[in-house]
Amino acid sequence: MIDFELPPQVQQARDMVHMVAETMMRPIAREYDEREHEKPWDFLHTMWEASKATNPVSFGGGGKKEPGTPSVRNLQTVVSIEELSWGDAGLYLSIPNPGLGGAAIAAAGTAEQRERFLARFRSGPPKWGAMAITEPHCGSDTAAIATTAVRDGDHWVLNGTKIFVTSGKMAAQESDGFVVVWATVDKSAGRAGIKAFVVERGTPGMTVVKVEDKMGIRASDTAMIVFENCRIPLDNILGNPEVQRSTEGFKGAMATFDATRPAVAASAIGIGRAALDFVRAELEKQGVKIRYGVSRNKLTAIERDFMDMEATLQAARLLTWRAAWLMDQGRHNNLEASMAKAKAGLAVTQVTQKAVELLGPLGYSRKYLLEKWMRDAKINDIFEGTQQINLLIVARRILGYSSKELN
Amino acid sequence: MVSFEPSEEQQLVRDTVAAFAQEQVRPQARASDESGEIPASLVEQGWELGLTQALIPEAYGGAGEAHSAVTSALFIEELAWADLSIACHLLAPRLLVVPLIEAGTEEQKRRLLPRYTQASFAAATAAVVEPRWDFDLASLSVTATRRNGSYVLSGTKCFVPLAAEAEHVAVFARVGNGDEVGVFLLERGTAGMNILEREKNMGLKGLATYEVAFEQCRIPTEQRLGGAAGCDVNRLLNLQRVALAAAAVGVARAAFEYARDYAKERKAFGVAIAQKQAIAFMLAEMAIEIDAARLLTWEAAWKLDRGEDATREAVLAKQYAANMALMVADRGVQILGGHGYIRDHLVELFLRNARGFATFEGLLTA
Structure with missing residues (x-):
């Protein structure tokens, strides 16, 4: 019901x-x-x-x-x-x-891998895990990944450069964490050759070379990590090491996003709500109350803007809940996760930018957090698949197209 | 407990109405828009679905099923998907029956409800909108003035569906000089209630709507819905908002599906135009916005079903869905290009109908 x-x-x-x-x-x-x-x-x-x-x-x-x-x-x-x-x-x-x-x-991962890599998060000092996909020359086009993984006896040897690794410094250097690295084992195989590897903190050959200066979410580190003849055990690969004809393995890795996109959407909504709460409070200080039952043609511009912001944020929230609920039911949510992410990323971007406009100097001043929320918000329209990549996924789903048919 | 899945019972109603909508209503959409007529046989078939009678207590000859705004939102979307004019016509009796179920006195129910449990369609309607740009449910210009043990109605309503054939009209009017709103149950032919000419609108052309003028229209106080104390009119308005939001979702979905199917067929530069991002992204955004509006609508309906005040949710859902429907229908026409502008295709009809949601009030109720 x-x-x-x-x-x-x-x-x-x-x-x-x-x-x-x-x-x-x-x-x-x-x-x-x-x-x-x-x-x-x-x-x-x-x-x-x-x-x-x-x-x-x-x-x-x-x-x-x-x-x-x-x-x-x-x-x-x-x-x-x-x-x-x-x-x-x-x-x-x-x-x-x-x-x-x-x-x-x-x-x-296998049950053994889950235990080996994840059990550490139940005890000891703080730890971080990170994921390294993006490279300087490719982001959304993951099939173009140039980082290589070559088998050498009992090891995989990784070479390449990864950027935009969230918490990369904490995971690779500052704690007993790990970085999951996407690399190709066979460039000629395209997507089918892309595999994910777990690299433990401090593995020789893995170096954090830079932490980015960003527009927002500055409390979170965003690292550039270079892999130079970085040797990891054979069983640190996630999934099947064989290169299959199909892209099943790649799809498996992409399935991670079905879980993480609703999480990004939820974060976006939290920022948007913060902005909306602040705007409402400032308006109320001046005696401005939003009149919900009154004809739209008689509302002030601020009331109309506010109501649109409120509705769009709530719509994004419900799409996000739906994507999470589907996962809780053990059902596929690829379409719904991308819908939620595309909607929430854009919604929070627009809501926070409009909020800065509505509050004028109060919005633009660093005396208040609103300008920060606008800067923080924008990343949600970009990471975990940009707005456009998520629209592409939604489009393929609703049209029944493969990535070959619609790209 | 959060769930996005209709109950089995709701799903059954939805499927039944969806099948009727697709097989019987949609094929009639264009013809009704052109002729302004809806075949009597279709109206009778629609009546047999029992969407009005189901709500009426068994004591008055109905099925006595619980009234649910969520269930209503589900079937309204399906009917509006097929055709908005026909949906409004088929569901018009609910404009009287739902307020009676929600707020009528026993005497009012006993007197009026049995008329709407007969084997044949009986028209009823509500008069809500007024012909002015600043029409506002919160300050109506049609007034009901207490005088010598009666109410005297005066002022003009518009967009009143089926007014010429309606057995009863539920008139929303301002009581006294404040912002109190009352609903008055008028019988057909009441002196001082003048049904004017049928309106001619940009869309919704299959639905017969009228201006209705009240001049010294005197009615007994017992005809005020809920009796002397009146009733929670806000709740009735919110049920209407939710219904219109659901209808907007239905119209938008119709436009989306039409454009999607066309875009997969139509070739340009050697591929289907749907394989071009310019078109595919439009369709993706349309799909997301339709789902977004539907969830807002369901949430408002759910809140109403819990008996809570849902003014904020209903207003936001209706506004959001109205804007969304216009955007989606416009893109529907855009995706078909020149063909979208030609009346051989339904998308231009969807766009004309969708533009109305900003203005529509009281044409439907959940």
């Missing part, structure tokens, strides 16, 4: 995470935007201690459940991420956890 009521356990998790966002993240949000490349260690330790027990921000894996046993895990994840990102999206992204690399291992 169609229902929009969050289950009690999800509501409780949301309330708890909201408290963290309000009391621990908001007060330091500006500070770690200004002090780029520094880490809020007190906050990170606190989050690590909390996540060791409950892991409120891990995602994916819902589809791996036994059929017929729906859970609310992914729904709870997107709801929690919205709250954390309402607190601060950069700080949320910097929280120690398995990250996208962990999601890839959860989706494509």
Whole structure:
């Protein structure tokens, strides 16, 4: 039955995470935007201690459940991420956890690999996982990946350069983490030759050469990592090492995104809600209340803008919940995950940019967080597949086209 | 517990109406738009679906099923997908029956409801919109003034569906000088209620709508919906908003599907135009926005079904769906290019109908 009521356990998790966002993240949000490349260690330790027990921000894996046993895990994840990102999206992204690399291992790894790489997130000091896909010459076009993995006896040898690795420095250098690296084992095989490899922190030949200076989400490090004759054990490959004729293996790796795109969408919505809350509060200070029952032709421009922002954000939220809910049911959500990501990324970009306009000097001033939220928001329209890549996926799905037929 | 899946019962209603919509209603869409007529046989077939009678308590001859805005949103989308004019015609009796079920006194129900459980279609309607650019549900210009134990209605309504044949008209009017709104249940032929000429609109041409003028129209106080104290008119308006939002989703989906199918057939530069990103991306955005509006609509309907105030949700869903439908229908025409402008294709009809949602109020109710 169609229902929009969050289950009690999800509501409780949301309330708890909201408290963290309000009391621990908001007060330091500006500070770690200004002090780029520094880490809020007190906050990170606190989050690590909390996540060791409950892991409120891990995602994916819902589809791996036994059929017929729906859970609310992914729904709870997107709801929690919205709250954390309402607190601060950069700080949320910097929280120690398995990250996208962990999601890839959860989706494509064997039971042994999941244990070997993910068990560490249950104890010890804070750790990070990261995923390295993008290269200087290619982003969305993952089939063009030039980083190579060559088999040499008991090892794979990686060579190449990866950029835009979220938490790459923390995963590769600063903690007992790992980086999941996408590389080709056979350039002539195109996509079928692309495989994912887990590289443990500190492996010789893996070097963090740069941490990017960014427009927003500055509390999160974005690394450039060079692999130079980087040798890793044979069984650090995720999935089948054979190059198949089909692109099944590649599709398996891409399936990671079905879990992570709703998470990105949820983060976007959290930022958008923060902006909307701020605008509403500032308007109310001046006695401006949004009149919902009044004819649109009699509303002020600000009321109309505000209502459009509110509706578009709520629409994005419901699309995101739907994508997470499908995963919780153990159903495919490739189309719905891309719909949610495309919608939420654009919605938060537009909502925050409009919010800055509506509040004039208050919006543009660094005295308030709104301008920061606008800068933070934009990344959601780009990472985990740009707006355009997600539209392409949606288009292929609704038209029944393969990537050959529509590219 | 969050779920995006209709119940089995809801799915059955949806499938039944969808089959009727596709097989019986859609083939008639163009002809009705051209002639302004809807065949009586189609109206009777639509009546047999029981979408109105189902709500009426068994005591008055109906099926006594629970009234659900979510279920209504599901079947309204299907009928509007097939044709908006025909959907509004078939569902017009609900404009009276739903307010009665929601807020009528026992006496009002007993007197009026049995008329709508007969074997044949009986027209009823609601008079909500007024012919002015600043028409506002929150401050109506049609007034109901208390005078000597009666109400006197005055002012003019427009977009009143089936007014000429309606057995009863539910008139939304401002009571007194404040912002109180009342609903008044008028019988056909009431003195002072003048049904003017049939309207000619840009779209919705298959639906007979009328201006209705009230001049010294005196009615007993018992004809106020809910009795002397009136009723929660806001809830009735929200049910209408949700219905229009669902209809907008239906019209948009019709335009989207038409354009999608065309784009896969039509070749340019050696491939289907759908294989070009310029077209494919338009279609992708249309699909996303249709789902977005549908979910907002369902959420507002769900809130109404829980008996909560859903003014904010219903207003936002309706506005969002109205804007969305216009955008989607316009792109539908655009994707067909010159052919989209020719009346051989339905997309221009969808665009004319979609433009109306910003203006439409009270044509449907969930």
